[in-house]
Amino acid sequence: MALRFKNSFTRTKEEFRPIDEGKVRMYTCGPTVYNYAHIGNFRTYMFEDLLRRYLKYKGYDVTQVMNLTDIDDKTIRDSQKEGVSLKEFTDRYTKAFFEDIDSLGIERAEYYPPATEHIPEMVVLIQKLVENGLAYEVDGNYYFRISAFKDYGKLAHIDMDGLKAGARVAADEYEKDSVSDFALWKAWDEADGDVYWETELGKGRPGWHIECSAMSMKYLGETFDIHTGGVDNMFPHHENEIAQSEGATGKKFVNFWMHSEYLIVEGRRMSKSAGNFYTLRDLMEKGFSGVAVRYLLLSTHYRQQLNFTLTGLDAARKALERYLDFISNLADYVGGVSSGGEAEQVIRKVKSGFEDALDDDLNISGAMGVIYDFIRDINRLKAEDRLSIEERDQALETIRKIDTVLNFTYNEANLDIDEEIDSLIAQRTEARKNKDFALADKIRDDLIARGIILEDTAQGVKWKRKV
């Protein structure tokens, strides 16, 4: 089956073909570094991680760019509130962002351009828009003239004439030609303090949308393959990016637009302004691991709203445990007789099922379904001692290949041997030998309280950390 993605632009599933054979260039809207990112943000980054990992699994050479918005109203406001420089402020949250994506096993993009390091590129782009008659200046502010760009609204399918002139239009934007025109460059005012750039456009700072146009085209070219973000970015942000980019180059900006749905919490919309959000750090403080959060965020299809609950996170943790135990127990399996071709069939089935599902617009639920079928089938052969060493190795190789996409095993490196635990296990083994089960069980319970789970197997005592 061919790889197909739902293209938000055409609103249909289309076969994916990159511009350059074997290479994919993608731009993923990144964080505004003014706070710890919440799990809704990470839901989107997780979808993008799945996308890039699956593209790599399919053999594509992926170049991904994720911007870091380190200059906007919020970063200025909050850094001033704290009395620290913009740089010091945004550096702190940039660092936190990278720590968090590491905790979640999200693979690094090739480029993380910060907006503040690309002011000259933005200025050039704005000048070009002025030249093309698509931008105008009022008191040092530059705006994009939407009425001059005839395709405006084609991504979000919004008819500008039909827009309700509503209460959400800020009162202080009266100087624009049209309320819908958006800012490309904002002239300095006192509230900006020492945050400004002296440029050919004057003293000021960029608008929000322009950074994505400038930086995406710098690193990926004027036309590239995939652009992603949360659905809320579709309008106006992505619509504006198209207007800015195509208005400047006259070329098609992006071939495939992909948008992830919201994560909601207990059935309600989560947002930074509503204050009902969980950061990754909040969940880790409650004792959940990054990989459990990863499992939850990854295992719901990206175009489906994900209703986050702590109960759901716990269910995800348990399902993940089954997956991890499968791999770990399979690796320890000493082998039995050959299954006579059954294992091979099971392996073939999971490979094709996994790929067919993900080829179909990243249908992760379908993919997880066939993986759990595979786990049960192999475990059954194991239970019947009908899995040879060779077959075991093939099964292991298969699940590990699959795991390059899912990446649920990245915490395994943490399972380093702890001398104290070994010594307690030895004490317990001795107690069991002496039929002192009360002591043996106490040691086991104490370890469980510390997140260490013991299993008595035919090959001896195994231990693992709670995920």
Added chain:
RNA sequence: GGCGGCAUAGCCAAGUGGUAAGGCGGAGGUCUGCAAAACCUCUAUUCCCCAGUUCGAAUCUGGGUGCCGCCUCCA
């Protein structure tokens, strides 16, 4: 007012014309000192409601009900 999405078991969720995947939870069993892990069996006569098309519909059409999102800087 405009645009769009969703409704499948206690919970999460796949399935877009051929007779309901998978996970969590629950019940019983095998194994075990007891557990854990694993395996086996069971857990939706049915997919929000009504009507229609069809040999056949969770899937298509029409109508209804309920929930949600976007409509100018929120992933």
